[in-house]
Amino acid sequence: MATWFLKSRSVLQCVKTRAGLHQIICNRSLKGASLHSKALQLEDDLDYSENEAWYFPGGAVPFTSKINFIADSSEERIHCYRVLDNSGHHMLSNTSKLISKELAVQLYSSMVTLQMMDTVFNEVQRQGRTSFYMTSHGEEAINIASAAALSNEDIILPQYREHGVLLWRGFSLQEFANQLFANKADKGKGRQMPMHYGSNKHNYITVSSPLGTQIPQAVGVAYSLKMEKKDACVVTYFGDGTTSEGDFHAGLNFAAVLEVPVIFFCRNNGWAISTPVTEQFRSDGIAVKGRAYGIPSIRVDGNDALAIYDAMQEARKIAIKEQKPILIEALTYRVGHHSTSDDSTKYRAREEIEQWKADRNPISRYRNWIEGNGWWNEEQESTLRGSVRKQLMNAIGVAEKAERPALTDLFADVYHDMPTNLQEQERSLTETIRKHPQDFPSGFAVASQI
Amino acid sequence: MASIFQGIGAATAISSSTSFDSKKLIFSAPRFHLEKKGSFLVVRSDGKMSNGISGRAEKLVTNAVAAKADAPAASTTSKSGHELLLFEALREGLEEEMDRDPRVCVMGEDVGHYGGSYKVTKGLAPKFGDLRVLDTPIAENSFTGMGIGAAMTGLRPVIEGMNMGFLLLAFNQISNNCGMLHYTSGGQFTIPVVIRGPGGVGRQLGAEHSQRLESYFQSIPGIQMVACSTPYNAKGLMKAAIRSENPVILFEHVLLYNLKEKIPDEEYICNLEEAEMVRPGEHVTILTYSRMRYHVMQAAKTLVNKGYDPEVIDIRSLKPFDLHTIGNSVKKTHRVLIVEECMRTGGIGASLTAAINENFQDYLDAPIVCLSSQDVPTPYAGTLEEYTIVQPAQIVTAVEQLCQ
Numbered sequence: 001m002a003t004w005f006l007k008s009r010s011v012l013q014c015v016k017t018r019a020g021l022h023q024i025i026c027n028r029s030l031k032g033a034s035l036h037s038k039a040l041q042l043e044d045d046l047d048y049s050e051n052e053a054w055y056f057p058g059g060a061v062p063f064t065s066k067i068n069f070i071a072d073s074s075e076e077r078i079h080c081y082r083v084l085d086n087s088g089h090h091m092l093s094n095t096s097k098l099i100s101k102e103l104a105v106q107l108y109s110s111m112v113t114l115q116m117m118d119t120v121f122n123e124v125q126r127q128g129r130t131s132f133y134m135t136s137h138g139e140e141a142i143n144i145a146s147a148a149a150l151s152n153e154d155i156i157l158p159q160y161r162e163h164g165v166l167l168w169r170g171f172s173l174q175e176f177a178n179q180l181f182a183n184k185a186d187k188g189k190g191r192q193m194p195m196h197y198g199s200n201k202h203n204y205i206t207v208s209s210p211l212g213t214q215i216p217q218a219v220g221v222a223y224s225l226k227m228e229k230k231d232a233c234v235v236t237y238f239g240d241g242t243t244s245e246g247d248f249h250a251g252l253n254f255a256a257v258l259e260v261p262v263i264f265f266c267r268n269n270g271w272a273i274s275t276p277v278t279e280q281f282r283s284d285g286i287a288v289k290g291r292a293y294g295i296p297s298i299r300v301d302g303n304d305a306l307a308i309y310d311a312m313q314e315a316r317k318i319a320i321k322e323q324k325p326i327l328i329e330a331l332t333y334r335v336g337h338h339s340t341s342d343d344s345t346k347y348r349a350r351e352e353i354e355q356w357k358a359d360r361n362p363i364s365r366y367r368n369w370i371e372g373n374g375w376w377n378e379e380q381e382s383t384l385r386g387s388v389r390k391q392l393m394n395a396i397g398v399a400e401k402a403e404r405p406a407l408t409d410l411f412a413d414v415y416h417d418m419p420t421n422l423q424e425q426e427r428s429l430t431e432t433i434r435k436h437p438q439d440f441p442s443g444f445a446v447a448s449q450i
Numbered sequence: 451m452a453s454i455f456q457g458i459g460a461a462t463a464i465s466s467s468t469s470f471d472s473k474k475l476i477f478s479a480p481r482f483h484l485e486k487k488g489s490f491l492v493v494r495s496d497g498k499m500s501n502g503i504s505g506r507a508e509k510l511v512t513n514a515v516a517a518k519a520d521a522p523a524a525s526t527t528s529k530s531g532h533e534l535l536l537f538e539a540l541r542e543g544l545e546e547e548m549d550r551d552p553r554v555c556v557m558g559e560d561v562g563h564y565g566g567s568y569k570v571t572k573g574l575a576p577k578f579g580d581l582r583v584l585d586t587p588i589a590e591n592s593f594t595g596m597g598i599g600a601a602m603t604g605l606r607p608v609i610e611g612m613n614m615g616f617l618l619l620a621f622n623q624i625s626n627n628c629g630m631l632h633y634t635s636g637g638q639f640t641i642p643v644v645i646r647g648p649g650g651v652g653r654q655l656g657a658e659h660s661q662r663l664e665s666y667f668q669s670i671p672g673i674q675m676v677a678c679s680t681p682y683n684a685k686g687l688m689k690a691a692i693r694s695e696n697p698v699i700l701f702e703h704v705l706l707y708n709l710k711e712k713i714p715d716e717e718y719i720c721n722l723e724e725a726e727m728v729r730p731g732e733h734v735t736i737l738t739y740s741r742m743r744y745h746v747m748q749a750a751k752t753l754v755n756k757g758y759d760p761e762v763i764d765i766r767s768l769k770p771f772d773l774h775t776i777g778n779s780v781k782k783t784h785r786v787l788i789v790e791e792c793m794r795t796g797g798i799g800a801s802l803t804a805a806i807n808e809n810f811q812d813y814l815d816a817p818i819v820c821l822s823s824q825d826v827p828t829p830y831a832g833t834l835e836e837y838t839i840v841q842p843a844q845i846v847t848a849v850e851q852l853c854q
Contacts (some may be wrong), residue, residue, distance in 0.1 A: 189636035198635045206635035216592035220599025250589030413637040416695035421770045
């Protein structure tokens with residue numbers, strides 16, 4: 001009897017406690033110092049039995065008398081959101097709102113443009129005309145559809161396989177080519193290797209090679225948006241491999257604690273160069289990690305453009321309205337090699353690649369859908385491809401022949417204004433080139449004022 | 451003539467018997483002249499000051515062992531100005547900049563309501579709010595990265611490393627991103643961050659808390675490094691660093707936070723790229739920075755008693771070096787002694803030796819002597835720790851040998 005009384009009273013108290021503590025915890029975030037110092041102090045006005053539960057920051061923690069390790073994985077993996085089935089038919093049970101014909105066609109042509117751009121630029125590298133390239137084959141839906149759901153005010157921090165996002169935002173084929181050929185018109189002034197695009201005009205922050213460094217930076221960008229109360233969010237992309245980096249974990253943790261509007265978008269494409277995901281982590285992919293940091297997460301079919309569009313739109317809404325981070329994991333497959341310096345057939349079966357290329361192709365799946373709606377046909381397809389090919393060839397031709405950056409671009413922008421030691425080094429180098437022009441590349445423009 | 455321009459610091463360094471009377475002359479005369487020129491209390495942000503007018507703020511600490519908080523500030527007849535400790539000067543500079551520009555924010559561990567582990571940010575969180583003075587979780591690479599991201603989109607973060615040594619964890623962000631992104635983005639994104647924190651060898655803090663990170667960072671292109679050593683230059687450098695469009699690393703020293711000095715009430719900024727003439731002289735140029743400045747000044751007292759006239763320069767700007775001031779000194783004295791806390795290999799002294807040799811070879815009458823700490827991790831035991839730091843006696847011996 002006593003036990004029953006104790007239990008029922010404590011259950012009530014637990015509920016009351018939970019509600020009261022929840023309030024206190026909510027009040028504590030980003031408020032004054034007075035509550036700060038009491039974070040772990042025992043609340044003495046709470047009347048619950050300390051044998052049933054105890055208060056610890058975060059809520060009342062119920063006790064248990066059974067030793068029970070939480071399993072390392074759930075029996076069922078996290079479900080994956082999709083809108084179109086494998087053959088591109090809209091699943092009627094789906095809750096997505098249908099997009100307009102105009103947008104639908106735009107999505108498709110961008111995906112095709114991206115695919116062609118990747119194929120051609122990759123070829124150009126194989127021909128020895130550029131030094132490096134990375135394709136986004138198999139991830140066109142992720143690139144284009146995720147970008148389409150954002151506004152131009154949202155700031156992007158990419159890893160390196162998201163140039164389709166930049167393409168959607170209006171970066172021209174010519175601008176892409178300029179960067180690859182590192183000519184004078186390159187926005188990066190020829191300073192970064194291919195694929196390291198950046199454009200402040202398009203709110204796309206310059207790619208930096210070390211993995212994951214963009215993740216805490218994205219939190220910082222979101223922090224600045226929060227400070228300025230902007231109606232925009234930040235989206236940072238990364239692959240499955242990058243989630244092993246320390247910056248991933250700390251970045252997610254920070255974002256949750258700081259309550260900033262950032263979307264963490266993981267392209268889980270199965271491979272990190274030659275390391276398959278089974279050797280990268282033992283969790284149920286990435287989506288499951290969100291909970292560990294207190295971040296809402298979702299898993300989507302990365303080869304379903306409509307699903308990605310939906311998820312991103314929703315995530316953006318939550319991120320901005322509630323000022324909190326979201327984690328999206330898109331399951332997909334890296335159809336191409338890691339880069340032009342890689343031959344993936346060395347570590348994976350050709351059949352695996354072919355299977356994903358043929359049976360789970362995001363572009364053909366989507367094409368089935370728009371053709372099914374009567375919004376696309378073969379004629380439009382060949383017109384589009386013909387036009388894109390022509391533009392690409394032209395852009396490459398122009399970029400290849402264009403002037404290379406001048407010598408002064410070597411020393412400018414290291415600092416805001418060029419300091420004397422760099423001016424001295426520039427002078428010295430210019431002198432050397434003047435004295436021994438035969439030892440330096442021809443057509444190497446020397447700044448005329450020195 | 452020389453005594454007037456040497457300012458108050460030299461007066462107290464010479465001898466106490468004359469200091470009382472001469473103080474009156476020294477304090478009032480230059481103040482009169484300099485106030486007229488307007489360059490005593492206000493240093494323009496481009497740092498231009500007439501040569502020879504020096505020692506305005508170095509007047510105060512006679513005791514070279516800066517750790518003693520009760521070192522009497524050299525009394526001054528000046529009625530304006532206010533006295534404070536170095537960490538308060540840093541805070542004052544930071545607060546003034548935060549008042550002036552709403553984009554300036556602070557991030558680091560325990561910088562908020564705790565006020566920072568050395569109290570540099572005390573009082574700022576209640577005044578500016580939890581968002582502008584941000585307590586971060588413990589991940590140096592990540593909050594440094596966060597600061598870089600925020601800077602690229604318009605904020606001006608001041609990132610605090612609880613101890614400079616911990617910023618080794620942030621090396622990737624500092625080197626690959628902070629120093630580089632302005633360049634690699636083709637000038638599209640600027641990173642006007644200030645990274646600051648206490649470093650150097652303290653009192654038995656152990657090897658990992660006694661790092662001299664200026665050695666490791668000096669090679670990174672795109673960053674600037676300055677080291678403060680007095681309340682005056684601490685505030686001035688803090689303000690200048692925040693206003694700079696470049697990423698600046700401001701090195702503070704654990705043992706200098708309680709230095710007391712009277713600083714001007716008017717607003718002022720120190721030039722980031724300028725060295726500070728501490729004591730003009732004729733016989734030898736002693737280049738130093740941060741805490742070693744005080745060991746040098748203590749040695750200078752002894753040297754003066756022995757009849758030497760050392761010129762002491764606090765180089766302050768570790769990257770780039772102020773080769774103008776340094777060069778003028780070398781051309782005058784022809785002898786150089788570098789006194790640093792860095793380790794022998796790859797320290798600031800090593801780079802400075804190379805730079806002076808390269809640029810002023812013709813003016814040197816003797817090889818440059820560089821006194822550094824040994825290439826050992828800083829031991830915990832007090833006696834051992836003391837052996838790793840250059841002591842005034844060594845400085846005196848080195849000058850004597852150099853001037854033979």
